[in-house]
Amino acid sequence: MAAIEILGLEKTYSVGFWRKQPKCALRPLHLTVNEGEIFGFLGPNGAGKTTTLKLLMGLVYPTGGSARILGREINDPQMKAQIGFLPEQPYFYDYLTAGELLEYYAQLCGVAAKERRRRVSEVLVQVGLPDAGGVQLRKFSKGMLQRVGIAQAILHDPKVLFFDEPMSGLDPMGRREVRDLMEQLKQKGKTVFFSTHILSDAESLCDRVAIIHHGELRGIGAVADLTSSVEGKVEIVWHGNFMPASVKALTSEHHLTGDTVRAVVLEGNEDAVIDALRRERLRIISLTPVRTSLEEYFIRKLRPSEAAAGVRS
Amino acid sequence: MSARIVHIASNTFREAVRDRVLYNLIAFAVLISGAAILVGQISIGIERLVVVNLGLTAVSLFGVVIAIFIGIGLVSKEIDKRTLYTVLSRPVQRWEFIVGKFFGLAGTLVVNTFFMAIGVFAALLYVSRQFQAADSWILVALYFIVLEFLIITALALLFSSFSSPLLSAVFAFSLFVIGSFAEDLRAFASMAKGATHWLATAAAYLVPNLSSLNVITSVAHEQPVAAQLIVSNTLYALVYAGMALCGAVLIFEHRNLK
Numbered sequence: 001m002a003a004i005e006i007l008g009l010e011k012t013y014s015v016g017f018w019r020k021q022p023k024c025a026l027r028p029l030h031l032t033v034n035e036g037e038i039f040g041f042l043g044p045n046g047a048g049k050t051t052t053l054k055l056l057m058g059l060v061y062p063t064g065g066s067a068r069i070l071g072r073e074i075n076d077p078q079m080k081a082q083i084g085f086l087p088e089q090p091y092f093y094d095y096l097t098a099g100e101l102l103e104y105y106a107q108l109c110g111v112a113a114k115e116r117r118r119r120v121s122e123v124l125v126q127v128g129l130p131d132a133g134g135v136q137l138r139k140f141s142k143g144m145l146q147r148v149g150i151a152q153a154i155l156h157d158p159k160v161l162f163f164d165e166p167m168s169g170l171d172p173m174g175r176r177e178v179r180d181l182m183e184q185l186k187q188k189g190k191t192v193f194f195s196t197h198i199l200s201d202a203e204s205l206c207d208r209v210a211i212i213h214h215g216e217l218r219g220i221g222a223v224a225d226l227t228s229s230v231e232g233k234v235e236i237v238w239h240g241n242f243m244p245a246s247v248k249a250l251t252s253e254h255h256l257t258g259d260t261v262r263a264v265v266l267e268g269n270e271d272a273v274i275d276a277l278r279r280e281r282l283r284i285i286s287l288t289p290v291r292t293s294l295e296e297y298f299i300r301k302l303r304p305s306e307a308a309a310g311v312r313s
Numbered sequence: 314m315s316a317r318i319v320h321i322a323s324n325t326f327r328e329a330v331r332d333r334v335l336y337n338l339i340a341f342a343v344l345i346s347g348a349a350i351l352v353g354q355i356s357i358g359i360e361r362l363v364v365v366n367l368g369l370t371a372v373s374l375f376g377v378v379i380a381i382f383i384g385i386g387l388v389s390k391e392i393d394k395r396t397l398y399t400v401l402s403r404p405v406q407r408w409e410f411i412v413g414k415f416f417g418l419a420g421t422l423v424v425n426t427f428f429m430a431i432g433v434f435a436a437l438l439y440v441s442r443q444f445q446a447a448d449s450w451i452l453v454a455l456y457f458i459v460l461e462f463l464i465i466t467a468l469a470l471l472f473s474s475f476s477s478p479l480l481s482a483v484f485a486f487s488l489f490v491i492g493s494f495a496e497d498l499r500a501f502a503s504m505a506k507g508a509t510h511w512l513a514t515a516a517a518y519l520v521p522n523l524s525s526l527n528v529i530t531s532v533a534h535e536q537p538v539a540a541q542l543i544v545s546n547t548l549y550a551l552v553y554a555g556m557a558l559c560g561a562v563l564i565f566e567h568r569n570l571k
Contacts, residue, residue, distance in 0.1 A: 013571075054570070057398070057401070058401065059397075059402070077405075080402065080403055080404040080405075083402070087395060089395075090398075091394045091396060092396060092399070095327070096324075096327075096331075104320065107317075108317055108320055108403045108404070109403050152399055
């Protein structure tokens with residue numbers, strides 16, 4: 001069964017003094033997320049990622065289309081008991097301690113009184129804040145608040161999780177921990193739908209991604225498929241601090257870093273380059289076909305509108 | 314009542330307590346004890362009248378200020394700070410949120426009024442040396458003040474559900490002032506003619522009739538309050554606050570939380 005079905009969901013705001021000027025935040029979006037997958041919702045700032053998440057959470061109402069989560073309508077309270085949501089740059093009641101906040105949210109989710117304390121302690125450990133339960137949230141750093149945000153999303157053991165920019169505000173260690181947590185959630189059979197503009201996170205985590213720009217879906221597919229196309233180029237890395245003249249003529253680009261040289265050559269030229277490097281007695285470290293990275297795919301999908309925007313301006 | 318409304322109400326109460334709202338009790342205590350001591354020294358025979366008048370008026374004004382200034386932020390602050398997102402993404406209906414917030418602030422005001430009432434009775438005991446039967450009507454006046462708070466809280470919540478805190482404060486405070494003179498407005502409406510009559514009558518019935526909830530002067534003069542007035546004021550306050558609350562729910566139900 002599909003965990004999330006988005007059927008032509010769209011949102012247009014009325015702006016201006018008389019509210020007569022339409023501003024399209026999301027064009028009709030069709031998307032299906034399967035149960036148990038980590039789905040990345042990618043796009044630059046202002047692309048419509050947060051609008052989509054707010055529509056799915058019932059925080060804003062769509063101007064068209066519909067969506068179903070776990071087979072239920074988006075405003076169904078029974079469905080809401082089975083989802084968790086981390087908003088972008090979360091802000092919580094800062095007069096509460098982390099423990100009190102989580103207990104409050106557990107009450108709203110209907111977690112049984114006996115289980116509440118145990119769940120709160122468990123999730124605080126899970127997000128790396130085992131000793132912060134008694135500290136008021138106004139004393140928390142941005143990264144700690146982000147961790148509390150993740151804790152409140154997973155508190156009631158939901159089936160589907162929605163994370164809006166979950167790595168935002170986290171240091172490299174924190175980002176690694178969140179990645180690990182998301183993988184653990186997937187292993188437990190949870191569905192994770194997360195928006196991000198950090199492509200390396202999406203590439204390392206997601207089963208599938210969708211790219212959105214100017215409120216329009218630009219591409220969707222499995223990360224492995226999107227990044228597997230070979231570009232007809234080979235990357236050769238060797239030990240050394242110079243580029244032999246005989247090799248330079250065969251490469252399309254090269255970079256020198258410390259005592260390593262990295263060069264990209266067209267397929268078919270690699271034998272000639274290897275021969276030339278051997279003649280110079282340079283040690284070859286690796287030789288790999290160049291594949292499209294998610295970043296390149298992303299930029300390619302965004303480019304047409306940027307070009308069009310350039311023409312318009 | 315749904316358990317979620319109770320949880321939202323308790324959290325609203327906790328917020329008010331932690332934001333030191335009840336600190337107003339200190340100012341009230343200073344005011345009432347100062348007044349009692351001063352009245353005891355300068356007035357002869359009207360100590361009770363002055364203490365009851367001053368005490369109950371202070372209870373009313375302190376509470377109205379709290380109801381307006383906290384009530385106007387109950388919804389708008391949650392939207393601005395986005396604390397609402399993690400609440401409404403749970404199995405919480407929008408109407409439950411509004412009703413929970415209302416009961417949370419109403420509860421805060423009841424607790425606040427309870428402590429202020431103790432202050433008023435303590436001051437009264439200080440100046441009169443003993444209680445008398447007519448003092449029990451002070452409890453009715455306090456009950457009416459609580460009813461007034463319910464109306465003001467519901468109105469502040471109504472304005473908070475669609476406008477900025479500043480505008481909400483202006484609207485709610487204006488209605489409080491006009492409502493305090495509602496009887497005068499009705500008298501004017503009955504005397505006016507033509508379009509003015511209709512406009513004044515409409516306005517008189519639209520604004521909350523807070524003047525009928527004000528029995529401070531008669532209670533201070535040891536006059537009893539009719540049982541019929543208690544019943545009609547209770548019904549009026551519940552219906553008016555209920556309607557304002559329904560308005561707040563209707564607006565909030567359709568609002569996009571950008």
